[in-house]
Amino acid sequence: MSAAMVDLRDVHKSFGSLEVLRGVDLQVAPGEVTVVIGPSGSGKSTLLRTVNHLEKVNSGSISVDGELVGYRRIGDRLHELPEREILRQRTKIGFVFQNFNLFPHLTVRQNVTEAPLAAQRRPRAEVEELAARLLERVGLAGKAGAYPRQLSGGQQQRVAIARALALEPKVILFDEPTSALDPELVGEVLDVVKDLARSGTTMIVVTHEIGFAREVADTVVFMDEGRIVERGSPAQVLDSPRHERTRLFLSKVL
Numbered sequence: 001m002s003a004a005m006v007d008l009r010d011v012h013k014s015f016g017s018l019e020v021l022r023g024v025d026l027q028v029a030p031g032e033v034t035v036v037i038g039p040s041g042s043g044k045s046t047l048l049r050t051v052n053h054l055e056k057v058n059s060g061s062i063s064v065d066g067e068l069v070g071y072r073r074i075g076d077r078l079h080e081l082p083e084r085e086i087l088r089q090r091t092k093i094g095f096v097f098q099n100f101n102l103f104p105h106l107t108v109r110q111n112v113t114e115a116p117l118a119a120q121r122r123p124r125a126e127v128e129e130l131a132a133r134l135l136e137r138v139g140l141a142g143k144a145g146a147y148p149r150q151l152s153g154g155q156q157q158r159v160a161i162a163r164a165l166a167l168e169p170k171v172i173l174f175d176e177p178t179s180a181l182d183p184e185l186v187g188e189v190l191d192v193v194k195d196l197a198r199s200g201t202t203m204i205v206v207t208h209e210i211g212f213a214r215e216v217a218d219t220v221v222f223m224d225e226g227r228i229v230e231r232g233s234p235a236q237v238l239d240s241p242r243h244e245r246t247r248l249f250l251s252k253v254l
Contacts, residue, residue: 003029005030005032006204007062008025008026009062010059010061011023012024012057012058024043025228032203033205034203035221036223037221037223038224039249042224049175051093053069064171088119092171093170094169095164095172098175098180099180102148107146107147108140108144108148111163112135112162131166137192138161138192140158154186154189157178157180161193172203172204173204174203174206176206193212194212214234221237222237222241222249224245238254
């Protein structure tokens with residue numbers, strides 16, 4: 001049994017003839033912040049989507065907190081779980097998307113409370129109290145009754161983070177959480193993610209924000225063409241990369 005909170009073993013994923021993940025091995029310890037960088041098309045977002053079974057892997061395995069994601073092992077074969085079991089597993093795996101994915105017809109408070117009420121069937125009073133705490137934590141206590149269209153992009157993304165936290169997940173996945181934001185709004189979202197990092201939340205963050213990676217990551221992973229080329233501490237990967245491909249990428253983005 002792995003001690004890792006997230007454990008990917010020899011994960012392969014193809015879309016038709018296009019091989020997007022080519023034998024990815026990645027372990028993330030409890031409380032660790034792993035930041036994934038790399039060029040567009042390197043497989044970063046697909047990697048995240050396999051962790052909560054939004055994308056099915058072609059081969060390999062993924063487990064979160066010791067539980068195989070998306071499948072049950074019977075003998076030497078993996079059998080896909082029924083949808084209700086997959087949905088149960090996803091409540092343990094928070095996901096913050098590039099484009100917020102808030103429900104436009106629900107208020108901020110309702111966006112945060114929807115999943116704990118519907119998916120986890122928790123008592124409404126408990127969930128309402130949790131939502132109030134989380135909205136205060138992300139700096140939006142005064143926006144509980146607003147609708148997404150009344151918020152800035154940065155505020156919407158902070159609501160999306162509160163919504164992910166409301167499920168009290170084992171791990172939170174961030175897929176380029178600032179890429180859809182105007183530059184002046186990036187900082188307010190990164191500040192919330194930094195606060196989560198300091199609090200010991202297990203996170204995998206795909207980002208182009210190299211300065212953010214340097215500040216919050218325990219481990220930086222550089223991906224290219226569906227493979228992990230290099231991994232290590234921020235100082236090692238960002239300041240003294242061993243691989244020429246990593247050096248070339250960083251020379252273009254730093």
